[in-house]
């Protein structure tokens with residue numbers, strides 16, 4: 001490098017060298033040098049958000065739908081604190097983010113300067129790693145190292161806090177040799193232990209009641225991982241279920257697919273988890289929404305667990321064959337070893353198991369009573385799914401958090417990875433709308449829909465303005481039940497139907513609101529008109545806020561109440577869910 | 590109650606932890622960088638692990654490495670988690686469970702101030718001699734002793750000083766190293 005660069009220019013140079021095309025951000029005093037450097041180039045495009053939380057969720061949607069890291073730029077103090085929710089969300093769901101936060105000049109740090117906050121202190125426990133850059137000489141190394149750490153191993157968010165004087169300081173830019181970075185302390189294990197993989201395949205070859213339980217790790221390991229999973233499922237003939245985060249890794253249209261498992265998973269998936277003799281967990285982490293009551297979790301199975309994070313192994317559930325490694329590589333090895341031993345699936349040996357699964361399937365746990373007068377939320381999603389299939393476009397779905405999220409997971413079906421974006425671990429209301437914006441930035445020609453609740457969507461509503469500004473034609477499909485439906489359901493289940501603050505009072509007129517933002521608003525409350533209204537939404541070339549007035553008191557079922565074993569699942573035909581749980585249930589989470 | 594002791598994530602079926610807790614000494618090799626101690630301590634508080642003792646100091650200046658010795662009390666299952674969670678931190682190079690890995694040497698240093706006169710003073714000196722405590726400061730009415738040894742030796746010295754005019758104590762916390770030729 002001949003000429004000296006400012007720290008701010010180094011930031012842009014490093015982003016360019018990392019192949020970053022889009023960055024989501026919001027300016028402020030401490031970040032102005034970086035904004036100035038950004039203004040003078042055209043390689044990195046900046047998307048101006050309306051709230052820094054929105055920037056982080058956009059970056060998450062962008063990352064999850066592309067497999068590339070999402071990049072965020074915010075100012076010091078309130079800019080950084082507003083970004084915290086998205087960082088925590090990305091940590092929980094293992095999403096690669098690089099978040100650059102500006103900081104007050106180094107000589108003012110610790111003086112309670114204007115817009116100062118201890119960003120590295122605040123974000124330490126909600127990032128995979130974070131840095132305070134004190135010298136411009138360190139900046140190029142840290143920028144590149146941050147991308148390495150965010151994207152490798154178990155992905156996660158990384159914060160780089162850059163004081164304003166470091167942004168102004170002159171120095172030499174360099175591209176560090178990545179092999180020497182963190183060479184001793186940071187080395188994710190990618191290849192699984194061959195003996196362990198062989199032991200796993202041996203177990204699988206003897207299984208009579210096997211099940212693949214797959215998770216977000218398969219998505220994070222890239223499209224090859226999903227390919228290998230499909231191959232392995234075909235080779236073995238085993239049934240497949242997945243967590244909320246793993247939807248799409250295995251095609252929902254495949255007959256071996258059993259639907260999602262867990263708290264709102266299907267009857268067949270949960271019963272099969274409970275009764276299986278060999279469980280093959282690939283990139284899932286035995287989350288409490290999956291296991292239910294731990295001492296009753298799949299009591300008679302041998303468990304294989306593939307995870308890139310060693311601390312996930314035996315954290316919650318004791319497993320028989322732990323395999324630490326990247327899901328794609330381990331799955332490829334499993335395929336290779338299975339092939340080397342046989343070219344037959346275990347069709348005959350597991351035929352009785354499939355027969356049993358078919359019996360559970362026949363229960364039709366996702367069934368619901370439709371209505372001619374009110375739109376059932378499940379029906380709305382089914383019709384949306386049918387309509388989008390005919391569009392001939394890539395379809396990406398994001399969600400907010402609540403009943404609508406679970407109904408979307410149950411009734412919208414995914415055949416490809418990276419097309420389903422939802423806040424699983426943290427359960428962040430307000431995730432879906434900005435995430436949709438981020439997805440649409442990455443895929444301008446795709447159909448991107450946020451399946452929303454009327455309460456959640458109001459948490460980050462203002463990002464509709466971002467969508468309008470950048471002509472991002474996202475569709476926001478609000479299942480408006482005028483309730484915080486999921487809260488109301490738990491109050492029915494556990495608190496004697498005392499609906500403490502779970503009403504959505506004083507709702508805005510969403511149609512007018514959409515128009516006020518410069519988008520299109522649609523409302524529908526009649527099942528007979530729903531298809532036409534959905535078509536109108538899909539045909540419109542611009543952002544749409546669709547207010548679907550649905551049945552107000554529908555419960556999201558099936559449901560395994562927290563702390564219950566899988567075989568105590570509540571089915572849709574249960575008349576009164578309030579009778580199911582006794583007094584002890586009050587303190588449930 | 591600690592989050593990791595609630596495996597269902599639910600308060601519904603709180604089960605009592607049945608496994609017995611054990612006391613283990615971990616040796617943690619880390620990059621000596623700003624905030625590393627906060628990272629380690631923050632991990633313990635965030636995940637509800639208990640720290641009994643913690644010492645930290647740079648041990649290899651050239652490579653900017655520090656060694657943290659931390660004593661924890663936990664069930665065997667949680668001990669494994671603590672080790673894995675520590676290893677997950679980016680600047681952590683290695684974690685050794687010295688207690689689990691065989692023989693190790695554990696030492697602590699204490700400075701102990703005792704004030705008194707007459708027969709007490711003579712008794713104080715006799716005991717200090719038996720414990721090989723060095724006098725590092727003396728006045729006509731007080732001593733400061735320096736004692737090194739295993740923590741329980743220091744404990745017993747302190748309790749013997751109690752009736753003889755103990756004023757105050759500072760302890761360094763534990764430093765530990767494995768026996769034999771091999772390093773970390």
Ligand SMILES: Cc1ncc(C[n+]2csc(CCOP(=O)(O)OP(=O)(O)O)c2C)c(N)n1
Pocket residue numbers: 400401402403404405427428429430452453454455456457479481483484485486487
């Ligand atoms: C930021 C945040 N605050 C609170 C909650 C707790 N919570 C979970 S679901 C829910 C209600 C969501 O209501 P709505 O968006 O209308 O969805 P519905 O359940 O009605 O489909 C609430 C308050 C949360 N998940 N996130």
Ligand SMILES: [Mg+2]
Pocket residue numbers: 402453454455479480481482483484485
């Ligand atoms: Mg609602």
